[in-house]
Amino acid sequence: MQPGLERIDDFRWRVPKRGRMRVPGLIYAEEALIPSIVEDKAVEQVANVACLPGIVGHSIAMPDIHWGYGFPIGGVAAFDPDEGVVSPGGVGYDINCGVRMLSSALTKEGLAPRLAALADALFANIPSGVGSQRRDLRLTARELDGVLAGGAGWAVGRGFGERDELELLEERGAIPWAEPRAVSERAKERGRPQLGTLGSGNHFVEVQWVDEIYDAPAAARLGLAVGSVAFLIHSGSRGLGYQVCDDFLQVMLRAASRHGIDLPDRQLCCAPLKSDEGRRYLGAMGAAANFAFANRHLMAHAVRESLEQGLGLAPREHRLRTVYDVCHNIAKLEQHQTPQGRRELCVHRKGATRAFGPGHPALPAAYRDLGQPVLIPGDMGRYSFVMLGAEGSDEAFGSACHGAGRRMSRSAAKKFAAGRPVVRELAEQGIEVRAAGMGTVLEEIPEAYKDVAEVVGAVDGAGLARRLARLRPLAVIKG
Amino acid sequence: MTSGRVSYRLLPHTADAAFEVEAPDLPRLFEAAAAVVFDLVVDVERVAPGPLEATVVAEALERETLLVAWLSALLGEAMARQAVFGAFAVDALEPTRVAGRAWGEPLDPARHGFKTEVKAVTYHDLALTEVPGGLRAHVVVDI
Numbered sequence: 133m134q135p136g137l138e139r140i141d142d143f144r145w146r147v148p149k150r151g152r153m154r155v156p157g158l159i160y161a162e163e164a165l166i167p168s169i170v171e172d173k174a175v176e177q178v179a180n181v182a183c184l185p186g187i188v189g190h191s192i193a194m195p196d197i198h199w200g201y202g203f204p205i206g207g208v209a210a211f212d213p214d215e216g217v218v219s220p221g222g223v224g225y226d227i228n229c230g231v232r233m234l235s236s237a238l239t240k241e242g243l244a245p246r247l248a249a250l251a252d253a254l255f256a257n258i259p260s261g262v263g264s265q266r267r268d269l270r271l272t273a274r275e276l277d278g279v280l281a282g283g284a285g286w287a288v289g290r291g292f293g294e295r296d297e298l299e300l301l302e303e304r305g306a307i308p309w310a311e312p313r314a315v316s317e318r319a320k321e322r323g324r325p326q327l328g329t330l331g332s333g334n335h336f337v338e339v340q341w342v343d344e345i346y347d348a349p350a351a352a353r354l355g356l357a358v359g360s361v362a363f364l365i366h367s368g369s370r371g372l373g374y375q376v377c378d379d380f381l382q383v384m385l386r387a388a389s390r391h392g393i394d395l396p397d398r399q400l401c402c403a404p405l406k407s408d409e410g411r412r413y414l415g416a417m418g419a420a421a422n423f424a425f426a427n428r429h430l431m432a433h434a435v436r437e438s439l440e441q442g443l444g445l446a447p448r449e450h451r452l453r454t455v456y457d458v459c460h461n462i463a464k465l466e467q468h469q470t471p472q473g474r475r476e477l478c479v480h481r482k483g484a485t486r487a488f489g490p491g492h493p494a495l496p497a498a499y500r501d502l503g504q505p506v507l508i509p510g511d512m513g514r515y516s517f518v519m520l521g522a523e524g525s526d527e528a529f530g531s532a533c534h535g536a537g538r539r540m541s542r543s544a545a546k547k548f549a550a551g552r553p554v555v556r557e558l559a560e561q562g563i564e565v566r567a568a569g570m571g572t573v574l575e576e577i578p579e580a581y582k583d584v585a586e587v588v589g590a591v592d593g594a595g596l597a598r599r600l601a602r603l604r605p606l607a608v609i610k611g
Numbered sequence: 612m613t614s615g616r617v618s619y620r621l622l623p624h625t626a627d628a629a630f631e632v633e634a635p636d637l638p639r640l641f642e643a644a645a646a647v648v649f650d651l652v653v654d655v656e657r658v659a660p661g662p663l664e665a666t667v668v669a670e671a672l673e674r675e676t677l678l679v680a681w682l683s684a685l686l687g688e689a690m691a692r693q694a695v696f697g698a699f700a701v702d703a704l705e706p707t708r709v710a711g712r713a714w715g716e717p718l719d720p721a722r723h724g725f726k727t728e729v730k731a732v733t734y735h736d737l738a739l740t741e742v743p744g745g746l747r748a749h750v751v752v753d754i
Contacts, residue, residue, distance in 0.1 A: 172624075201627060201735030201751050225731045225753050262652070262720065262728040265693075321691045332728040333754065371690050374730045374753075378683050381734065385676060398676065398734035541623050542727065542754060571726050611728075 137166070137175065143594035147175060147191070152396065153182040158190035160528070162590045165195055168539055168582065172199035174206075180396040181209050185404070186216025188470055188477055192528050194484050195590035196537030196582065200224075202399030205483035208531045210468065211405060213476055217393065218410045219402035220384055220417070222480035224461040225377040227417055228424035229335075229368030230302070231458055231507040232432055233518065235355030236362060236439075237451035240341035240606065243361055246443050247339070251564040251607040253442025254337055257434040260330040260611040261568025269430070271324050279327060280312035283422030284457075287429040293436075293454075297429075299496045301457040302486060305425040309465075311415025315372070316379050319416075323372025323423055328430030332572055332611030335367045337431065338509075339564075340516060340603035347600055350502050350520065354455050356601045363452075364516060364603070365431050366509055368461065369424040376420045380413045405478055414463065421462055428457060455518070456505035458485045460534045466494075468529050479529045487521035487532035487597045506597045508588055510536045512565070512608045513558060513578030517588045517599060524595025532597040536584035545580035546571065558608070567610040576610065613642035614698035614714075615656045627753050628729075629736065635745040637674065638701035641681055641709060644748050645699040648682050648732060649689070649715075651752065654724035658697025660714035665689075665696070668710045675739050678748060681709045682732040693718050727754050 137159065138146040145166070147157025157178040161169060169175065174197050181203055182191035188210045197206035202221030211217055243250065259266055271279065279286045284305025288295050298304045330337060340362050345351045356362065369376075387403035387410075388395055395401055403409035432454065439450045463480045470477070488495055488504045495504050504521035525532060540548060554573050555565045567573045585602075592599050622629040632647050634640035649655045665688045669680035689696055696715035703710045718725075730753040738749040 199624065201733040201753065221735075262718070262725060318687055318691060322687070333730075374690075375687055378687065378731050382671065382676075382680060382683075385672060385734070389672060398737060401734070542628065543621055544623065569720065569725055575727065 137170065143590050147178050152394070153179055155182050155187050155190055157182055157193070159193045159197060160590055160594045160596065161195045162586065162593065165586055165590060169197055174199045174204040177204040178207065180400060181207060183396045184217055184219065184400060184402060185393060186212040188212055192531070194531070194533040195587040196483070196533045196535055198537045200482065202397055203480070203482040206533065206537060207482045208479065208484045208528055210477040210479045210529045213405055213478065216405050216478060217402035218405050218413055218463055218478055219400055219480065220377045220380040220413060221399040221401065222482055223377065223417060223463050224482050225374045226368035226461055227373035227376060228421035228459045229461045230424060230428065231509060232365045232428045233455040233507050234363040234432055234435060235360065235453050235455050237449065238361040239359050240361060247606055248564055250339060250438060250443055251566050251609065253438035254435065254609050255566035257438050258330050258337055258431055258609060260609060262332045262611065264329040264331065264611065265325040266328045269328055271327060276320055276324050277312040279426045280315060280419035280422050281310055282306055283425035284429040287426045292430055292433040297454045300454045300498070301425060302459050305429065305457065307418035307421045309414065310418030310422050312419045314412045314416035315376055315419045319372045319375035319379065322375050323370060326370040326372065327423065327427055328434065329370060330367050330431065330609065330611050331370055332568065334576060335611055336512065337435070337609040338364045338605050339607040340364055340605055342601050343604045344602040351601050353502060354505060354518065355453050356518065362455070362603055363435050364507065364509060365428050367427055367431065369420040370427065372423050373420040376416045380416060383409050417463060421459065456507060458507050460485060466530065469526060477529065481531055483534050484531045485534045486530055487525040488530045489521050489523040489525055506532050508533060508535060508584060510584030511578040511581040512576060512605055513561065513563065515584065515602050515604045517584060518601040519588065519591065519597035520600050521597050522595055525597060528596055532591050533587050536581040536587055538580055539582050540580040542575040545577055546574045548579060549574040549577045563605050564607040565610065572610050612698055612700040613639060613646055614660055616650055617643045617646045619647045624751060627751055629749065629751045631747055631749050633742060633745055633747045637746060638704050640746045640748055641678060641701045641704065642699040644678060644682060644750060645685050645713065648686060648729060648752065649696055651729050651754070652726060653695050655697050657723050658695050658715050660698035661716065663692065663694050663715050665713045667713060670708045672707060674706055675737050676734060677707060677709055678739065679732050679734055679737060685713055686729060686732060689715065695723055729754055
């Protein structure tokens with residue numbers, strides 16, 4: 133049964149507190165998005181999360197909310213450190229799935245004659261597809277522990293990229309409380325050959341061009357100008373993260389039973405933040421998050437190699453530069469304002485992006501006065517957005533949306549696109565597609581997603597983040 | 612032992628995939644559900660029941676979550692070995708523990724008709740129900 137929605141204003145909807153809900157739900161959306169939000173069980177999932185012990189404020193959902201398992205995709209929930217819980221289902225299987233953007237001095241027109249060659253080079257340099265592996269990077273057990281402890285910093289130590297890039301990554305590319313020993317041998321076994329690989333599903337590397345700027349001086353600070361080329365990398369912690377989540381769901385089912393936590397959905401299984409299980413999960417999750425930071429860092433390096441070795445460009449010609457790197461699936465200990473004053477909370481973001489406003493001490497000096505860059509991929513046919521976190525995000529524990537959100541299931545998309553030459557259709561729009569499997573391309577057709585402009589419009593309207601730039605795809609590398 | 616494709620129903624789920632499968636008894640249901648999970652990854656009929664063999668033991672608090680633990684263990688085993696399984700046998704099934712085997716071969720996406728990566732088997736909307744002639748499992752996977 134769907135809990136009713138009450139309209140608060142043009143961009144906010146309340147899920148009233150009832151039954152076992154400890155707090156109300158709060159969904160950010162414009163009215164046009166509501167029909168697709170209420171047609172499945174996503175609102176019920178917002179209500180279920182509101183039942184968890186120690187939840188603070190609201191059970192929140194972003195405009196790209198859709199039906200997940202346990203938490204909705206697009207869900208944000210913060211928990212009190214004393215009374216609250218941590219839930220692997222509130223982070224998801226792909227721990228620290230996230231996005232990194234790189235800006236460049238290349239222009240759409242300048243790149244045009246070599247775009248196909250660049251797409252080929254990226255596809256050759258970035259292993260993609262199910263179970264994709266790097267044959268040139270064999271990690272020992274000790275090296276993998278170094279990745280799990282050091283994240284992107286480990287990669288820099290191995291000669292991939294520059295140390296000053298780390299400033300431009302969320303958490304500087306490493307969760308400091310990561311605990312590699314909390315990660316199972318099976319998880320490490322799955323992850324070891326996969327560092328620096330894209331994976332499949334909705335993961336991608338895109339070459340994009342900036343087609344619209346909403347604040348030119350701020351965009352210039354991020355290295356973005358109309359007509360300039362940027363790169364967007366979307367991937368996570370691969371099999372290592374999936375296994376960490378799996379391992380700890382089993383731990384948390386037992387923990388929830390032992391701690392007497394009544395679960396509205398078993399996928400919401402959890403343990404008190406102060407419990408041994410809770411602390412171990414946070415340590416393992418942090419380690420998986422660091423794997424993901426290092427993974428995106430290695431793929432960013434592969435982009436650089438593709439430009440230099442594939443196209444023969446010198447660094448002064450491409451001037452590739454990290455814009456920012458955001459996490460989509462993560463639980464973090466952060467300071468937030470609550471009715472009891474400013475305090476540390478455990479914020480779960482499941483398909484949501486941190487979006488701290490201007491002046492936040494966690495932001496790199498280069499962007500502190502602007503607000504955090506929020507990277508919002510759309511679909512492979514239309515556009516993506518860059519936003520800047522705004523003061524209004526405080527209401528959502530410093531969060532904004534993470535993408536367009538699906539409107540078709542993968543099987544429905546495949547049926548919808550059956551027989552269509554999707555790659556050729558996109559090529560006719562000037563978009564080069566390289567994919568390990570055609571099945572993924574069909575599942576990821578543009579029509580399978582909501583229009584990300586509507587999602588971004590609601591986030592902007594609600595004051596969570598403001599639009600900075602819109603980018604359109606030129607080439608797409610898929611798993 | 613259950614091998615090759617089994618009859619199942621794919622249900623709509625926006626982000627993920629859900630399926631329902633039926634079998635005459637609980638051990639056969641565990642085997643059939645395993646065949647479905649691998650049929651989401653590849654065309655399971657194209658997977659030869661060898662040369663790889665895996666022994667899997669899973670434990671859980673009760674039989675519904677035991678089904679997920681069993682499917683997760685098989686998936687984790689396959690992914691760690693870069694393999695796919697096409698035949699499954701439950702050797703011992705107790706209310707909170709299952710032991711079984713699976714047979715398959717190294718994953719060859721082209722030859723096996725790769726479809727999609729299954730990241731994990733979830734506990735969301737999980738149900739085991741009695742139906743005429745046996746049992747039905749409802750399982751949601753993350754893809």
